[in-house]
Amino acid sequence: MTAKSVSLVIAGSGGAGVVTAGSLLLDAAAKAGWYALMSRSSGPQIRGGEAAAMLRFATGPVMSHDDSFHLLMAIDWDNITRFSAEIPLTGNSLIVGDPAHGEAPAGLLKNSPRQAALAMTDIAGKIENGRPNMVALGAIAALIGLPAGAMQAVVEDNLKRKGQAAIEASMTAFHAGVAAAADLPAIPKLPAVAADSGPRWSITGNEATGLGVIRGGVRFVAAYPITPATEVLEWLAPSLAKVGGMLVQAEDELASINQIIGASYGGVPAMTATSGPGLSLMIESLGLAVAAEVPLVVVDVMRVGPSTGIATKSEQSDLNIAVYGLHGDAPHIVVAANSVSDCLFTTQWAVHLAEAMQVPALVLTDQAMGQARAIVPKPAELAFIGQRLTATAAVEGERYKRYAMTGSGVSPMAIPGMPGLTHTADGLEHNEFGTPSSQASDHHAQMDKRSRKLTQFNYGDHWADIEDSEVGAGDTAIITWGSSTGPAREALDRYSAAGGKARLISVRLIAPVQPEKMAAALQGMRRVLVVEQSHSGQFYRMLRAFYDLPVETRSLHQGGPLAFGPGQILEQLTAWSA
Amino acid sequence: MTAKSVSLVIAGSGGAGVVTAGSLLLDAAAKAGWYALMSRSSGPQIRGGEAAAMLRFATGPVMSHDDSFHLLMAIDWDNITRFSAEIPLTGNSLIVGDPAHGEAPAGLLKNSPRQAALAMTDIAGKIENGRPNMVALGAIAALIGLPAGAMQAVVEDNLKRKGQAAIEASMTAFHAGVAAAADLPAIPKLPAVAADSGPRWSITGNEATGLGVIRGGVRFVAAYPITPATEVLEWLAPSLAKVGGMLVQAEDELASINQIIGASYGGVPAMTATSGPGLSLMIESLGLAVAAEVPLVVVDVMRVGPSTGIATKSEQSDLNIAVYGLHGDAPHIVVAANSVSDCLFTTQWAVHLAEAMQVPALVLTDQAMGQARAIVPKPAELAFIGQRLTATAAVEGERYKRYAMTGSGVSPMAIPGMPGLTHTADGLEHNEFGTPSSQASDHHAQMDKRSRKLTQFNYGDHWADIEDSEVGAGDTAIITWGSSTGPAREALDRYSAAGGKARLISVRLIAPVQPEKMAAALQGMRRVLVVEQSHSGQFYRMLRAFYDLPVETRSLHQGGPLAFGPGQILEQLTAWSA
Amino acid sequence: MEAVAKKKYAAKDYKSDLKPIWCPGCGDYTVLNSITRALAELALPPEQVAVVSGIGCSSRIPAYTSVYGFHGVHGRALPVATGLKLARPDLTVLVTGGDGDGFSIGGNHFLHACRRNVDLTYIVMDNQVYGMTKGQASPTTAPDWEGSKLTPEGTGINPFQPLVVGLASGANFIARVSSSDPINMAKIIVEAIRHPGFSLVQVLSPCVTFRPEQAEWRDIVRTAVVDYTDDAARAARRLMTDDGFNVGKVLFKGSRPPFRPEFENSNGSVAELEARFAL
Amino acid sequence: MEAVAKKKYAAKDYKSDLKPIWCPGCGDYTVLNSITRALAELALPPEQVAVVSGIGCSSRIPAYTSVYGFHGVHGRALPVATGLKLARPDLTVLVTGGDGDGFSIGGNHFLHACRRNVDLTYIVMDNQVYGMTKGQASPTTAPDWEGSKLTPEGTGINPFQPLVVGLASGANFIARVSSSDPINMAKIIVEAIRHPGFSLVQVLSPCVTFRPEQAEWRDIVRTAVVDYTDDAARAARRLMTDDGFNVGKVLFKGSRPPFRPEFENSNGSVAELEARFAL
Numbered sequence A, B: 001m002t003a004k005s006v007s008l009v010i011a012g013s014g015g016a017g018v019v020t021a022g023s024l025l026l027d028a029a030a031k032a033g034w035y036a037l038m039s040r041s042s043g044p045q046i047r048g049g050e051a052a053a054m055l056r057f058a059t060g061p062v063m064s065h066d067d068s069f070h071l072l073m074a075i076d077w078d079n080i081t082r083f084s085a086e087i088p089l090t091g092n093s094l095i096v097g098d099p100a101h102g103e104a105p106a107g108l109l110k111n112s113p114r115q116a117a118l119a120m121t122d123i124a125g126k127i128e129n130g131r132p133n134m135v136a137l138g139a140i141a142a143l144i145g146l147p148a149g150a151m152q153a154v155v156e157d158n159l160k161r162k163g164q165a166a167i168e169a170s171m172t173a174f175h176a177g178v179a180a181a182a183d184l185p186a187i188p189k190l191p192a193v194a195a196d197s198g199p200r201w202s203i204t205g206n207e208a209t210g211l212g213v214i215r216g217g218v219r220f221v222a223a224y225p226i227t228p229a230t231e232v233l234e235w236l237a238p239s240l241a242k243v244g245g246m247l248v249q250a251e252d253e254l255a256s257i258n259q260i261i262g263a264s265y266g267g268v269p270a271m272t273a274t275s276g277p278g279l280s281l282m283i284e285s286l287g288l289a290v291a292a293e294v295p296l297v298v299v300d301v302m303r304v305g306p307s308t309g310i311a312t313k314s315e316q317s318d319l320n321i322a323v324y325g326l327h328g329d330a331p332h333i334v335v336a337a338n339s340v341s342d343c344l345f346t347t348q349w350a351v352h353l354a355e356a357m358q359v360p361a362l363v364l365t366d367q368a369m370g371q372a373r374a375i376v377p378k379p380a381e382l383a384f385i386g387q388r389l390t391a392t393a394a395v396e397g398e399r400y401k402r403y404a405m406t407g408s409g410v411s412p413m414a415i416p417g418m419p420g421l422t423h424t425a426d427g428l429e430h431n432e433f434g435t436p437s438s439q440a441s442d443h444h445a446q447m448d449k450r451s452r453k454l455t456q457f458n459y460g461d462h463w464a465d466i467e468d469s470e471v472g473a474g475d476t477a478i479i480t481w482g483s484s485t486g487p488a489r490e491a492l493d494r495y496s497a498a499g500g501k502a503r504l505i506s507v508r509l510i511a512p513v514q515p516e517k518m519a520a521a522l523q524g525m526r527r528v529l530v531v532e533q534s535h536s537g538q539f540y541r542m543l544r545a546f547y548d549l550p551v552e553t554r555s556l557h558q559g560g561p562l563a564f565g566p567g568q569i570l571e572q573l574t575a576w577s578a
Numbered sequence C, D: 001m002e003a004v005a006k007k008k009y010a011a012k013d014y015k016s017d018l019k020p021i022w023c024p025g026c027g028d029y030t031v032l033n034s035i036t037r038a039l040a041e042l043a044l045p046p047e048q049v050a051v052v053s054g055i056g057c058s059s060r061i062p063a064y065t066s067v068y069g070f071h072g073v074h075g076r077a078l079p080v081a082t083g084l085k086l087a088r089p090d091l092t093v094l095v096t097g098g099d100g101d102g103f104s105i106g107g108n109h110f111l112h113a114c115r116r117n118v119d120l121t122y123i124v125m126d127n128q129v130y131g132m133t134k135g136q137a138s139p140t141t142a143p144d145w146e147g148s149k150l151t152p153e154g155t156g157i158n159p160f161q162p163l164v165v166g167l168a169s170g171a172n173f174i175a176r177v178s179s180s181d182p183i184n185m186a187k188i189i190v191e192a193i194r195h196p197g198f199s200l201v202q203v204l205s206p207c208v209t210f211r212p213e214q215a216e217w218r219d220i221v222r223t224a225v226v227d228y229t230d231d232a233a234r235a236a237r238r239l240m241t242d243d244g245f246n247v248g249k250v251l252f253k254g255s256r257p258p259f260r261p262e263f264e265n266s267n268g269s270v271a272e273l274e275a276r277f278a279l
Ligand SMILES: Cc1ncc(C[n+]2csc(CCOP(=O)(O)OP(=O)(O)O)c2C)c(N)n1
Pocket: A224, A225, A226, A227, A253, A277, A278, A281, A308, C055, C056, C057, C058, C059, C074, C097, C098, C099, C100, C101, C102, C125, C127, C129, C130, C131, C132, C133, C138
C-alpha cells in the first residue's frame, strides 16, 4: 500500500526526545530524496513537558498537513490529550504506544483508531545506551518505507562528536525498532524516490524570512525578542555579521522600530521582526516612516490574539492591524508569505518594494509557517535587490526638495553625507522641502503623493499566486492568503482530481489593493470562497471593502490555532457544486 | 436685510486680541439670546503670531459653519493669507481693514469681495486706553444687529476686576466702532430674538466630553497631554476633584492606558483622552482590556494625520485605527460624537456601554468640534450611568469563574475586596476561570463570548441620528459621521427647502456594526452619498465591508483640515438628482 | 467588630491550586513561597491583596496566588498597579516581574514609579536573562555573556543597575535578597509592604535553564554587612561600589510620604459642574 | 586630498533660513546658536552632521540648522539616533530635545542610551515644563508648581534628576550649562562631541511663556566650583547634593569605550549563508 504522502506524529513528554526524533526523521527523509513538512507543538511549560512533532512526507513538495494522521507514535501518554485537537485521527489511523506506560487515554480514541503496542522501553532497555525514541524511529521507518541507510547517515552526522559508540547504540536501537515493526499493522508506505529529486533545501519559514531580507539588501536589524519571531532574529544576528551587517537587541519595540528608521534614514536598508504585541507598539512610528518616507521592513510572525493571546500558536488575525492600524491616512505596503519557502520570496520582495517606494512594508507570516521546517525545492534566485532612488548632486542655487512632487510620487532621497542636499525629514505635515506646514494644500499634495507612489508602482504578477484546476478554472474561485494557501492548494488539487474546476487566488500583496488585477482574475467567476484563519473574517471584510465580489461569495473563516485541513475546504467546494 | 445666520471672521496678529474679541462677541451673542459657533485658527508660533476667530450666529442652534463668510474684519494683515483657505469669501463678502496697515493682500481677493476701510487704530488712538479690537467689535455689532447692551454686560463681567475705567475705555471704543459702522457697506443682520430663546449653554466640545464622562460615572482619569485633547483633561482635573475623583498625569500614553486599566479593574470607572499619536501607543493595552474584559473609555480628539501631522487641525482619519487597529480579533466599541453638544451624549453613553459590556469603548471626536465653542440648547439629562454586572457573594465550594460563559456573553465581575471571588484577570487566552489555556476550544469559546456581548447588546436608537426632509425621505440617503454631520444636516435642510427629499443617517455607533438597523434605515433608498473628512474614504470602505449598500453609492471624501461646507454636499445631492 | 480576633493565615492560604509552568529548580518557586509567607505574616485577608504583573516566567506569579491578580502585558505592570492603588488605596498592592519586564521594556515606568512613590511593593526576580522567550540577554546581563544567539559575542553593554537607578529615581525602600534564603526574603517583603511609598525588592532568582551557572549564586551571595541608611547619597555610593551579591538586608529606607493626590473638596455635585455652562 | 587645507566654517553656515516658531526670548534661541557655533569650531562639513529630535519646542532645532535633520515622533529621538550612528559611524550625530520628550515619554530610551554608550551627544533643553502643549508639568518640574490646570495643586512628585539618573545608567560624559552663557555652552558642546560614547548636556533653557519666573535663572546660576571627576560614585554624591544650578562645567567624564558591535568576519557572501540550507 503506497501513498502520495504519509503523515505521522511522534508525541511524548519532554525528556522523551520527541523533538530530536522528529528532526532526525526529517533529515533522514531528506537523505532519502523525499520532501517533508514538520511542525511542532508543546505544552505550556517553559522547558520539558509534553511535546508533539507532526510530520508529513511525500515524494513531491508538501504544502500543507493532511486532514488526519496515519500514525501516532506515543513514546508515553503524559498530557497527550492536550494535543488531541491538533492530531486528528480516523478509524484508519494507527496509534502505537508503549505498554510500559499503560493504555492510550480515551481522549485519543474518539474515532476508534487502530491500536498496537511497541515495547520501546523494554527493547531499548536491552541495548546499552539504547533509547526508546530510536526504537520508535526504527519502527516508523519500517512502517513508512524509509530506507535504514538514510537514518544511518543522519545519525552519523548528528552523533559524530559523541563518537562511534553512541552512533552504534542509536542504530542498534533503531534496527531493533525496524525488526519490531514486523508485528505492527501496516500504514501507507511512501515509494522510494527513483532518480534525483532535484536540488532541495531544508529550511524553516523563520530562516527563510531572515534570508529573504538579507538577499533583499537589509544590513541593519534592531529587534526585541518575542515568540514566535525570535528565530528570525536568532538566525539573522550571526548571519548579518557574516555579510557586514548587524543586529542590535533593543530595549523594546518602540526602540527597535525607531532604530531601524534611523539606520534607513542613514541609507542602510533596515528591518525588524516581531509578533502582534510588538507590532502594536510600533504603530505610531510606522506612521512616522510613512510621513517622513523612510523605507523599512517589519515582519510580523503572527500568533493567536488578541493581547498576549497564545504566544506559541498560529492565527491569521493581524491582517486588520497591518492594513488599517495606523492613525491618519497612512498608505503603506502589506505583503504576506503563503508557504515556508515563500517567506523567502515575499520578504525579499518586501525589501525591494520598501526601498523602491520609500515606504514601510509590513510582511505577514505566522507561527505555523515560521516555526515549521520543510524540505523544499531549492528556491529560485531573485532579481529583487532593494534600490532607492537617491538624489544626484546638488544643483547650484537650487534648494533640495526632499519631498518633491514627481509623477511617480517617489522623490529622490538624499542620504546624510551627500553635500548640498541637507534637509530635515519630518513626521509633521510638510511642503516639498520638508518644512512643516499646516496648509490644506500642502497636506493634500503630500497625501496624494504618498498614495500615488503605491498605486502607480508596477507590481508585476507577484500580487497573487493564481492556479487553476488542470481541466480549467471553471466559475468558482477560492481567494485566500498566507498559511491558509497550503490547504487550499491541496483542496484544489483534490477537487481537480475528482473532475472539479476551480481557480485559486492566493493574495500576496494585501495592500495596496489591486482592483484591476483582481477583476481580471475573477473574470467569469460566479462563485467565490474566501478562506482565512481569523475569528471575524477579517480578510473577507477587506475584500468586500475594496473589491467587487460576485453575489455568491462565501466566507470560510475560523480562529486559530488549528489550521484548516484540505478536506474542510474541499467540502465547501463540493457542497457548493452539489 | 436680515438672515437666518451671519458668519464672520476676526483676524489679526497675536497681540491684536483677536481671540479675546471673538470670545467677547460670542458671549454678547449669548446675552442677546442668539445661538453661535466659534472656531479658532492660529499660525505655527507657540505664542502670539497670527490668529483668526471664525464665528457664525443664528437665532436657532448652529450646527456647522457656512460655505463662506459675510464679513472678514482684519485688525491687521500679518500672515493673514495663511488662513485664506479657511476663510472662503464670495463677491458678496465684505472685507473690512484698517488703512493704517495698508491694503488687503491679493490672496484674499480671488473672488472679488467688497472692501471697506475702518480706521481702528486711529479711532482707538483717540480714546484713552482704547484698543482697536474693541472698535472692531463695535462695528461688527452694528453690522450684524447685535444690541450694544449685550456687549456692555459682557464687558462688565469680563473687566470687573480691572475696574470701572477699563470698562468705560472699552465701551467707548466699542461705541466709536458702532458709530463708524454707519459708513460701512451692509451685510446681513440677525433679527433680535423676540422672547426667551430657551435655556442655553455655552460649552466647547472638549468640555462637553469631560462632562460626559463624569456624568457617566468616571472617577479616575490618567492621561498624557496632547493637542487637541489637552483641554478635555484640563477641564477634568479640577472638575473630577470636585466630585471625589482624580486625574493623574502619567509619564506617557503607555502608562495612562495601563493606569486606567488598573483603576477600572479596581472597580472605579476610568477613562483617558488623547489624539492619534497617543492612541497609537495605547493599541497593545487596548487589546489587553479586550482580552481581560476591563471596561474603560478612551477619547480620541482627532487631528490631521498621519504621524505628527498637523496637531492643531481637524480630520476624520482615525476611523481605521479605532475600528481595526488592534492585533488579533479584538471586539470593542467605537462611538463618534457628531456635534459640539453631542460630545456630552456620546461620551456619557460610551461609559455606559463600556461598563455594561466590560469592554473598552473608543470615542472619536475631533479638533473641529473639540476646540469649537458653541451656544447650544441646554442638553437633556441622560439616564446612562455606567453600571457593571458585579459578582454576588461567593458560593461555598464553587470556584468563581471570572470569564463564565453566559448567554449575554457578559460575566459577573468580582472587584478586589470581595471575599471568596479572588481570581487573576489575564490577557493570555484563558478558560472560564481565567487560567491560561492554549486549547483551540477555550480560544473559540472566549472569542465567541467576547464578540457575543457586543452583538447582543441593545443599543436602542442611539446607533445613529436619522433625519428626513420635511416632505419625506425620498430615495436618497446621506450617510456620514462625526463632524461632517453638521454640514450634512444643513445641506439636507437646504435641499428640503428647495423641495428635495432625502434622509440623513449620521452613524454614532461605528462598531459593532448594526446591519439590521442600517438595512431598515436604507429601506427604499436607491442612492447613498457617503460623506467624510478623510483622504482615502475610510468610512466608505468600512460601510462597504459590513453593510449592503445600493449600487448607486458615491463617496464624498476629502482630507483635512478644511471642513465640508454645506454647499459642497448640497451640490452632490443636486447634481445627482439632476 | 472590634472585638473579633484577627484571623490567622498560613502561607498556603495564599496559594492557588494551579501548577506553575516553571522549570524544576527555578528560583521563582521560592519567591512565590516567600510572598505567600509574608502575606500570612501580615495576616492580610486574601481579598484585600492584589498582585499585578506583566509578562515573563516571573510574571506568572499572580495566578499562583489566591489573592486578586492581574496579568497584563509585557512591561506595564507598574502603571496598572499605580492606577489600582490610587483608585483603591484600601488594597495592598504588590507587583511582581522579571528583569526584562521591569528594566528593559518597562524601564520608563520603573523610573516614574520610583519617582511618583505610590505605596506599592515591587518584587523583581532578576535572573539576568529573558527566561520566557528562551534565553536572551536582559539589561542586567553581563556584557560578555555569549549564551544567546541574538548577541553571540555578548552584548558589550554594561549591565543596568536596578537599585542604583531606583535610588536615583526616588524609590523609598530598597532591598536585595536571594531566592536561596526564602525565610529572610519573606521577612524583607513584610518590611517592604509595611514601609509606605514605593518599595523595591530585587531578588536574585536563578534561571536554571538558560543560566545554569547561576546555581552558584547560592554560594556566592553574602549577607550585606552594613544596615540600611536613610541617606540617599550614601546609599548611592554603597550601591555603586558593591558587586551585586550583598543580599538579605534592606539597603535604603527613605521617608518621603507616598503619593496620593489630595483634593480640596470632594463633595461637589455634577449639577454644580453643569451650572458653569448655563447662560 | 591630504594637502587640502581644512575648510573654515562660521556658525551661520550651520543655520537654515527657517524662522523659528519660538516665542521671543525663549532660551532655545541661544542653544541653537551655541550648537552652530560648536559645529563651526569643530569645522565639521554640514553634510557630515545629523541632528535628530522628537517633538516639543526644543525638538524643532533640526530644521533650523543646515545639517541633515530628522524630526521624529515624541520621545523617540534617541533610538533614531542610535540606529543612525550605528549604521553610519562616519557621521557626527547630535540629539536635541526637551525635558518632557527625553525624561517623560522618552525615559526608557534615555536609560538605555546611557547604558549602551553609543557615540552620541544629547543636548536636553530643560525648562521644567511642556512648552509645546502649552504648559504642563514635566518630570523636572518642582512638586509645588501650580501653573498647570492638569495639576492645579502641583504634581506632588519629586523632580526627576536627569544627571543623577544619567550617571547611574552609565552616561559617559555629563555637563550642565545655562542658556544665558552661549559661549561657554558652545565650548562644552564641542567637548561633548569630541568625547567618545554617550554625552549628556543639560541646558537650563527658560520657557519665557509658561514659566516666566525662569527669567531669574540667569541670576541664580553659578559656575560649578569643582572640575569634573571620572569617579562615578563621587560624581553621584556631588550631583545628588547639588541644587541644580551649578552650571558651565563638565561634571563627569567616563572612559568606557563606545558601543560598536564588532563582527569576526564581514566578508562572507549571501551564497555562503544559503549553502547551509542545501541538502
Ligand atoms: C510587547 C512584547 N514584546 C515582547 C514580548 C515577549 N516576551 C515575553 S516575556 C519576555 C521577557 C521576559 O524576561 P523577564 O522579564 O526577565 O522574565 P523571566 O522570564 O526571565 O522571568 C519577552 C521579551 C511580549 N510578550 N510582549
